[in-house]
Amino acid sequence: MSAHTYATAAVRLEDPGSGHSPAQCPAEESVVPVVAHEWVNAEYKHLVVKATPKALAAQPGQFFHLLCPSPDEGDLSFRRPQSVYRIQRSSGRLEFLYKVVGRGTRGLATLKPGDELNMVGPLGVGFRLEPQWKNIVVLGRGVGLATMAPISQFAGERGVRVTAILSARSPDLALAADLFESVGTVVKVLDTDGTSAIDNVERILRELIAEGRADAFFTCGSNRLMQLMKRLGREHGIPGQMAMEQIMACGLGPCYICVRTFERDGQREMRRVCVEGPVFDLQECLGW
Numbered sequence: 001m002s003a004h005t006y007a008t009a010a011v012r013l014e015d016p017g018s019g020h021s022p023a024q025c026p027a028e029e030s031v032v033p034v035v036a037h038e039w040v041n042a043e044y045k046h047l048v049v050k051a052t053p054k055a056l057a058a059q060p061g062q063f064f065h066l067l068c069p070s071p072d073e074g075d076l077s078f079r080r081p082q083s084v085y086r087i088q089r090s091s092g093r094l095e096f097l098y099k100v101v102g103r104g105t106r107g108l109a110t111l112k113p114g115d116e117l118n119m120v121g122p123l124g125v126g127f128r129l130e131p132q133w134k135n136i137v138v139l140g141r142g143v144g145l146a147t148m149a150p151i152s153q154f155a156g157e158r159g160v161r162v163t164a165i166l167s168a169r170s171p172d173l174a175l176a177a178d179l180f181e182s183v184g185t186v187v188k189v190l191d192t193d194g195t196s197a198i199d200n201v202e203r204i205l206r207e208l209i210a211e212g213r214a215d216a217f218f219t220c221g222s223n224r225l226m227q228l229m230k231r232l233g234r235e236h237g238i239p240g241q242m243a244m245e246q247i248m249a250c251g252l253g254p255c256y257i258c259v260r261t262f263e264r265d266g267q268r269e270m271r272r273v274c275v276e277g278p279v280f281d282l283q284e285c286l287g288w
Contacts, residue, residue, distance in 0.1 A: 026054065026057065026122065027054065027120065027121055027122055027123055028052065028054050028055075028120070028121075029118065029119070029120045030051070030052045030054070030055060030118070030119060030120075031116050031117070031118050032049045032050055032051055032052065032055070032094075032116065032117055032119065033049065033050050033114065033115070033116055033117075034047065034048070034049055034111050034112065034113050034114065034115045034116070034117055035048040035049060035050050035093060035113060036048040036113055037109075037111055037112060037113060040097070040175070041172045041173065043099050043100060043101075043173070044097060044098065044099050044100070044143070044173075044175060045097075045098060045100055045108075045109050046085075046095065046096075046097050047095065047096040047097075047098065047108070047111070047117075048093055048094070048095050049093065049094050049095075049096075049117055049119075050092055050093060051092060051093065051094035054122075055094055055119070055121060055122060056087060056089050056092060056094060057122065058084050058087055058094070058121065058122035058126075059122065059126035059127070059150075059154075060084070060126050060127045060150035060151040060153070060154045061083070061084075061124070061125070061126030061127040061147065061150065061151060061241075061243050061278065061279040062083070062084055062121065062122040062123060062124050062125075062126040063081045063082060063083045063084065063121060063122070063123055063124050063251075063278060064081070064082055064084070064094075064096075064119045064120065064121030064122060064123065065079040065080070065081055065119065065120040065121060065123060065248070065251035066079055066080050066081075066082050066096075066108060066117065066118070066119050067079050067117070067118035067119065067120075068080050068104045068105070068107040068108040069107045069108070069110055069111065070103070070107050071103055071106040071107040071109075071110060072103070074103075076103060076104055076107060078104075078248075078249050078250075079120065079248075079251060080104040080105065080108065081123075081248045081251055081274070082096045082098055083096075083146060083147040083150075083243065083278070084096070084122070084150050085097040085146045085147075085149050085150065085176070086149060086150065086153065086179065087150060087153075096146075097143075097146035097149070097175060097176065098143065098146070099142070099143045120251065120252075123251055123252070123274065123275075124273075124274055124275065124277060124278050124279070125275075125276065125277055125278070125279050126279055127150075127151040127154070127218060127241055127243070127279050128241070128279075129151075129154065129155060129158065129160065129216075130216070130239075132215070133160060133215040133216045134160060134161060134215055135160070135161045135162075135163070135212065135213040135214060135215050136151075136155055136160055136161070136162055136163070136214075136215060136216045136217075136218060137162075137163045137164075137165065137205065137208055137213070137214045137216070137217050137218070138151060138152055138162060138163070138164045138165070138180075138218045138219070139164075139165045139167070139201070139205075139217070139218070139219045139225055139229060140164075140165075140166065140167065140219060140220050140221045140222075140225075141166075141167035141168065141196075141221040141222035141225060142167075142168065142173070142175075142221045142222070143175075143221060143245075144219070144220035144221015144222065144243070144245070145166055145168075145174070145175040145176050145220075145221065146175060146176060147220040147221070147243045148164065148176075148180075148218060148219075148220055148221075148243075149176045149179050149180070151218055152164055152179070152180055152183050152184065153179065153183060155183065155184075156182070156183025156184060157183075161184060161185075161213065162180070162183050162184030162185070163184055163185045163187065163208055163213060163214075164180035164184055164185070164186050164187070165187045165189060165201065165204060165205075166180065166186060166187070166188050166189070167189045167190075167196050167201070167221075167222065167225060168188070168189075168190055168191070168196070169190070169191045169192070170190060170191065170192045171188065171190060171192070174188045174190065187204060189201055189204070198224055198225075198228060201225065201228060202228055202232070205228070205229070205232055206232070209232065209236055209238070214236075214238055215238070216238065216239050216240060216241070217229045217232075217233050217238055217239070217240035217241070217282060218240065218241050218242075218243075219240070219241075219242050219243075219282070220242060220243035220244075220245070221245070223287045226242055226282070226285060226287055227287060229242075229282060230282050230283060230285065233282055233283065234283060239281075239282070240281070240282030240283065241279050241280070241281065241282055242279065242280055242281075242282045242285045243277075243278050243279050244260065244273050244277050244278045244279075244280060244285065245278070246258040246260060246273040246274075246277075246278070248273070248274050250274070251274050252274065252275065253272050253274060253275040256272060258272055258273040258274050259271065259272055259273075260273055260286075261286055262280065262284045262285060262286060263284055263286055264284050
Protein backbone atom coordinates (compact mmCIF):
# COMPACT_ATOMS: atom_id res chain seq x y z
CA MET A 1 0.00 0.00 0.00
CA SER A 2 1.03 3.59 -0.52
CA ALA A 3 2.74 5.45 2.31
CA HIS A 4 1.12 8.79 1.48
CA THR A 5 -0.31 10.69 4.48
CA TYR A 6 -3.91 11.96 4.31
CA ALA A 7 -6.31 13.96 6.44
CA THR A 8 -7.38 11.86 9.41
CA ALA A 9 -11.07 12.78 9.04
CA ALA A 10 -11.36 11.31 5.56
CA VAL A 11 -13.89 8.56 4.96
CA ARG A 12 -12.17 5.30 4.13
CA LEU A 13 -13.94 2.92 1.82
CA GLU A 14 -13.80 0.07 4.32
CA ASP A 15 -15.28 2.34 7.03
CA PRO A 16 -18.03 4.36 5.28
CA GLY A 17 -19.64 5.46 8.53
CA SER A 18 -16.62 7.50 9.61
CA GLY A 19 -15.36 10.91 8.53
CA HIS A 20 -16.60 14.47 8.71
CA SER A 21 -19.22 14.54 5.96
CA PRO A 22 -22.77 14.55 7.42
CA ALA A 23 -25.45 12.49 5.73
CA GLN A 24 -27.12 15.54 4.19
CA CYS A 25 -23.88 16.73 2.56
CA PRO A 26 -23.54 15.50 -1.06
CA ALA A 27 -19.71 15.63 -1.03
CA GLU A 28 -17.06 14.10 1.17
CA GLU A 29 -13.35 13.53 1.49
CA SER A 30 -12.63 9.85 0.99
CA VAL A 31 -9.63 7.56 0.71
CA VAL A 32 -10.24 4.93 -1.94
CA PRO A 33 -8.20 2.08 -3.43
CA VAL A 34 -6.86 2.23 -6.96
CA VAL A 35 -8.23 -0.71 -8.96
CA ALA A 36 -6.54 -0.08 -12.31
CA HIS A 37 -4.32 2.59 -13.80
CA GLU A 38 -3.15 2.25 -17.40
CA TRP A 39 -1.78 4.41 -20.21
CA VAL A 40 -4.23 4.64 -23.12
CA ASN A 41 -1.71 6.41 -25.36
CA ALA A 42 1.48 8.44 -24.98
CA GLU A 43 -0.31 11.35 -23.24
CA TYR A 44 -3.33 10.04 -21.33
CA LYS A 45 -3.92 7.65 -18.45
CA HIS A 46 -7.11 5.86 -17.37
CA LEU A 47 -7.59 5.66 -13.61
CA VAL A 48 -10.18 3.39 -11.95
CA VAL A 49 -10.95 3.51 -8.22
CA LYS A 50 -13.33 1.66 -5.93
CA ALA A 51 -15.57 4.49 -4.72
CA THR A 52 -17.85 5.26 -1.78
CA PRO A 53 -21.64 5.55 -2.20
CA LYS A 54 -21.46 9.36 -2.12
CA ALA A 55 -18.78 9.41 -4.80
CA LEU A 56 -20.84 7.07 -6.97
CA ALA A 57 -23.75 9.52 -6.75
CA ALA A 58 -21.75 11.94 -8.94
CA GLN A 59 -23.60 13.44 -11.89
CA PRO A 60 -22.22 13.96 -15.42
CA GLY A 61 -20.09 17.10 -15.53
CA GLN A 62 -19.20 17.12 -11.84
CA PHE A 63 -15.59 16.77 -10.71
CA PHE A 64 -13.40 15.50 -7.87
CA HIS A 65 -10.48 17.32 -6.27
CA LEU A 66 -7.65 14.78 -6.13
CA LEU A 67 -4.72 14.83 -3.72
CA CYS A 68 -1.87 13.83 -6.02
CA PRO A 69 1.37 12.41 -4.67
CA SER A 70 4.45 14.43 -5.53
CA PRO A 71 6.45 13.14 -8.52
CA ASP A 72 9.70 14.45 -7.01
CA GLU A 73 11.21 15.69 -3.74
CA GLY A 74 9.13 18.86 -3.67
CA ASP A 75 5.65 19.25 -2.21
CA LEU A 76 2.37 19.77 -4.07
CA SER A 77 0.45 22.59 -2.41
CA PHE A 78 -2.93 22.05 -4.03
CA ARG A 79 -5.21 19.28 -5.19
CA ARG A 80 -5.97 18.81 -8.89
CA PRO A 81 -9.53 18.87 -10.28
CA GLN A 82 -10.53 15.95 -12.50
CA SER A 83 -13.89 15.55 -14.17
CA VAL A 84 -15.64 12.21 -13.96
CA TYR A 85 -15.11 10.01 -16.99
CA ARG A 86 -17.34 7.05 -16.20
CA ILE A 87 -19.54 5.96 -13.30
CA GLN A 88 -20.00 2.21 -12.86
CA ARG A 89 -22.49 2.07 -10.01
CA SER A 90 -23.14 -1.67 -10.34
CA SER A 91 -19.48 -2.47 -9.66
CA GLY A 92 -18.86 0.50 -7.36
CA ARG A 93 -16.18 1.96 -9.61
CA LEU A 94 -15.41 5.53 -10.60
CA GLU A 95 -13.17 6.33 -13.57
CA PHE A 96 -11.01 9.27 -14.63
CA LEU A 97 -9.31 9.87 -17.98
CA TYR A 98 -6.65 12.56 -17.77
CA LYS A 99 -3.71 14.06 -19.60
CA VAL A 100 -0.33 13.83 -17.90
CA VAL A 101 0.94 17.37 -18.36
CA GLY A 102 2.23 18.94 -15.10
CA ARG A 103 3.65 18.01 -11.70
CA GLY A 104 0.25 17.17 -10.27
CA THR A 105 -0.78 14.76 -13.01
CA ARG A 106 2.75 13.35 -13.23
CA GLY A 107 2.44 12.52 -9.55
CA LEU A 108 -1.03 11.08 -10.03
CA ALA A 109 0.37 8.90 -12.82
CA THR A 110 2.66 7.16 -10.30
CA LEU A 111 -0.23 5.51 -8.44
CA LYS A 112 -0.45 1.74 -8.89
CA PRO A 113 -3.27 -0.75 -8.30
CA GLY A 114 -3.49 -1.28 -4.55
CA ASP A 115 -2.39 2.27 -3.73
CA GLU A 116 -4.84 4.72 -2.14
CA LEU A 117 -6.17 7.98 -3.54
CA ASN A 118 -7.54 10.81 -1.42
CA MET A 119 -10.31 12.71 -3.18
CA VAL A 120 -12.97 15.29 -2.35
CA GLY A 121 -16.28 15.26 -4.18
CA PRO A 122 -18.46 15.09 -6.08
CA LEU A 123 -18.22 18.85 -6.56
CA GLY A 124 -19.77 21.51 -8.75
CA VAL A 125 -22.82 21.78 -11.00
CA GLY A 126 -23.18 19.08 -13.64
CA PHE A 127 -25.03 18.69 -16.93
CA ARG A 128 -28.79 18.39 -17.12
CA LEU A 129 -31.10 16.67 -19.58
CA GLU A 130 -34.57 18.04 -20.27
CA PRO A 131 -37.36 15.48 -20.88
CA GLN A 132 -38.22 16.94 -24.29
CA TRP A 133 -34.73 16.40 -25.68
CA LYS A 134 -34.64 13.23 -27.80
CA ASN A 135 -31.46 13.96 -29.78
CA ILE A 136 -28.35 15.66 -28.42
CA VAL A 137 -25.00 16.60 -29.94
CA VAL A 138 -21.81 16.42 -27.89
CA LEU A 139 -18.70 18.09 -29.26
CA GLY A 140 -15.35 17.83 -27.52
CA ARG A 141 -11.66 18.10 -28.18
CA GLY A 142 -8.67 16.65 -26.38
CA VAL A 143 -9.22 16.01 -22.70
CA GLY A 144 -12.66 17.61 -23.06
CA LEU A 145 -13.79 14.33 -24.60
CA ALA A 146 -13.48 12.66 -21.20
CA THR A 147 -15.89 15.23 -19.75
CA MET A 148 -18.37 14.56 -22.57
CA ALA A 149 -18.43 10.82 -21.91
CA PRO A 150 -20.68 10.80 -18.80
CA ILE A 151 -23.45 12.95 -20.30
CA SER A 152 -23.41 10.67 -23.36
CA GLN A 153 -23.64 7.60 -21.12
CA PHE A 154 -26.42 9.23 -19.10
CA ALA A 155 -28.38 10.15 -22.25
CA GLY A 156 -27.97 6.71 -23.81
CA GLU A 157 -29.32 5.03 -20.68
CA ARG A 158 -32.44 7.17 -21.00
CA GLY A 159 -33.09 6.45 -24.66
CA VAL A 160 -31.80 9.80 -25.91
CA ARG A 161 -29.97 9.59 -29.25
CA VAL A 162 -26.39 10.90 -29.07
CA THR A 163 -24.21 12.20 -31.88
CA ALA A 164 -20.65 12.59 -30.63
CA ILE A 165 -18.23 14.70 -32.64
CA LEU A 166 -14.71 13.87 -31.48
CA SER A 167 -12.08 16.44 -32.40
CA ALA A 168 -8.41 15.52 -31.99
CA ARG A 169 -4.95 15.98 -33.45
CA SER A 170 -4.76 12.35 -34.58
CA PRO A 171 -6.86 9.15 -34.47
CA ASP A 172 -5.16 7.82 -31.31
CA LEU A 173 -6.12 11.01 -29.45
CA ALA A 174 -9.83 10.73 -30.31
CA LEU A 175 -10.43 9.50 -26.78
CA ALA A 176 -13.25 7.28 -25.52
CA ALA A 177 -14.52 6.45 -29.02
CA ASP A 178 -15.67 3.02 -27.82
CA LEU A 179 -17.78 4.53 -25.04
CA PHE A 180 -19.41 7.02 -27.40
CA GLU A 181 -20.07 4.30 -29.99
CA SER A 182 -21.88 2.23 -27.35
CA VAL A 183 -24.51 4.95 -26.88
CA GLY A 184 -24.75 6.71 -30.25
CA THR A 185 -23.17 7.83 -33.49
CA VAL A 186 -19.52 8.89 -33.59
CA VAL A 187 -18.01 11.39 -36.02
CA LYS A 188 -14.23 11.84 -35.77
CA VAL A 189 -12.74 15.10 -37.02
CA LEU A 190 -8.95 15.14 -37.08
CA ASP A 191 -6.10 17.54 -37.67
CA THR A 192 -4.21 14.86 -39.60
CA ASP A 193 -6.73 14.78 -42.44
CA GLY A 194 -8.03 18.34 -42.12
CA THR A 195 -11.56 17.32 -41.09
CA SER A 196 -11.23 19.22 -37.79
CA ALA A 197 -11.31 22.53 -39.68
CA ILE A 198 -14.00 24.78 -38.25
CA ASP A 199 -15.82 25.04 -41.59
CA ASN A 200 -16.18 21.25 -41.79
CA VAL A 201 -17.41 20.97 -38.19
CA GLU A 202 -19.95 23.70 -38.92
CA ARG A 203 -21.13 21.76 -41.98
CA ILE A 204 -21.66 18.64 -39.84
CA LEU A 205 -23.57 20.57 -37.20
CA ARG A 206 -25.81 22.26 -39.77
CA GLU A 207 -26.63 18.87 -41.29
CA LEU A 208 -27.62 17.52 -37.87
CA ILE A 209 -29.79 20.57 -37.25
CA ALA A 210 -31.49 20.17 -40.65
CA GLU A 211 -32.16 16.49 -39.90
CA GLY A 212 -33.77 17.31 -36.54
CA ARG A 213 -31.00 15.57 -34.61
CA ALA A 214 -29.90 18.51 -32.46
CA ASP A 215 -32.30 19.28 -29.62
CA ALA A 216 -29.42 20.43 -27.42
CA PHE A 217 -25.68 21.06 -27.62
CA PHE A 218 -22.98 19.99 -25.14
CA THR A 219 -19.31 20.92 -25.43
CA CYS A 220 -15.96 21.02 -23.65
CA GLY A 221 -12.29 21.38 -24.48
CA SER A 222 -12.04 23.99 -27.23
CA ASN A 223 -12.75 27.70 -27.30
CA ARG A 224 -13.24 27.86 -31.08
CA LEU A 225 -15.66 24.90 -31.06
CA MET A 226 -17.54 26.45 -28.15
CA GLN A 227 -17.90 29.70 -30.08
CA LEU A 228 -19.18 27.77 -33.12
CA MET A 229 -21.81 25.90 -31.10
CA LYS A 230 -22.80 29.11 -29.34
CA ARG A 231 -23.32 30.91 -32.66
CA LEU A 232 -25.34 28.07 -34.21
CA GLY A 233 -27.34 27.61 -31.02
CA ARG A 234 -28.28 31.28 -31.01
CA GLU A 235 -29.10 31.19 -34.72
CA HIS A 236 -31.38 28.15 -34.47
CA GLY A 237 -32.71 28.48 -30.92
CA ILE A 238 -30.91 25.37 -29.69
CA PRO A 239 -30.08 25.31 -25.96
CA GLY A 240 -26.59 24.33 -24.93
CA GLN A 241 -24.31 23.65 -22.01
CA MET A 242 -20.55 23.95 -21.67
CA ALA A 243 -18.19 22.38 -19.17
CA MET A 244 -15.58 25.02 -18.38
CA GLU A 245 -11.97 24.05 -17.75
CA GLN A 246 -10.12 26.17 -15.21
CA ILE A 247 -7.28 26.13 -12.69
CA MET A 248 -8.58 25.62 -9.14
CA ALA A 249 -6.99 25.80 -5.72
CA CYS A 250 -9.62 24.92 -3.11
CA GLY A 251 -12.38 23.56 -5.37
CA LEU A 252 -14.95 24.75 -2.82
CA GLY A 253 -15.34 28.46 -3.62
CA PRO A 254 -13.51 30.49 -0.94
CA CYS A 255 -10.24 31.08 -2.81
CA TYR A 256 -11.76 32.68 -5.95
CA ILE A 257 -8.86 31.40 -8.09
CA CYS A 258 -11.22 29.93 -10.71
CA VAL A 259 -13.28 33.08 -11.40
CA ARG A 260 -14.22 33.72 -15.03
CA THR A 261 -16.35 36.35 -16.79
CA PHE A 262 -19.82 35.45 -18.10
CA GLU A 263 -22.61 37.44 -19.69
CA ARG A 264 -26.29 37.27 -18.77
CA ASP A 265 -28.97 39.60 -20.14
CA GLY A 266 -26.29 41.87 -21.58
CA GLN A 267 -24.50 42.24 -18.24
CA ARG A 268 -21.01 40.95 -17.49
CA GLU A 269 -20.56 39.12 -14.20
CA MET A 270 -17.88 37.07 -12.46
CA ARG A 271 -18.56 33.49 -11.42
CA ARG A 272 -16.56 30.77 -9.72
CA VAL A 273 -16.18 27.75 -11.98
CA CYS A 274 -15.85 25.31 -9.07
CA VAL A 275 -19.18 26.04 -7.35
CA GLU A 276 -21.33 27.85 -9.94
CA GLY A 277 -20.05 25.50 -12.64
CA PRO A 278 -18.12 23.83 -14.11
CA VAL A 279 -21.16 23.42 -16.37
CA PHE A 280 -22.73 26.68 -17.59
CA ASP A 281 -25.34 27.80 -20.07
CA LEU A 282 -23.59 27.92 -23.43
CA GLN A 283 -24.97 31.34 -24.36
CA GLU A 284 -23.59 32.88 -21.18
CA CYS A 285 -20.02 31.65 -21.76
CA LEU A 286 -17.48 34.09 -23.18
CA GLY A 287 -14.65 31.60 -23.55
CA TRP A 288 -11.08 32.02 -22.40
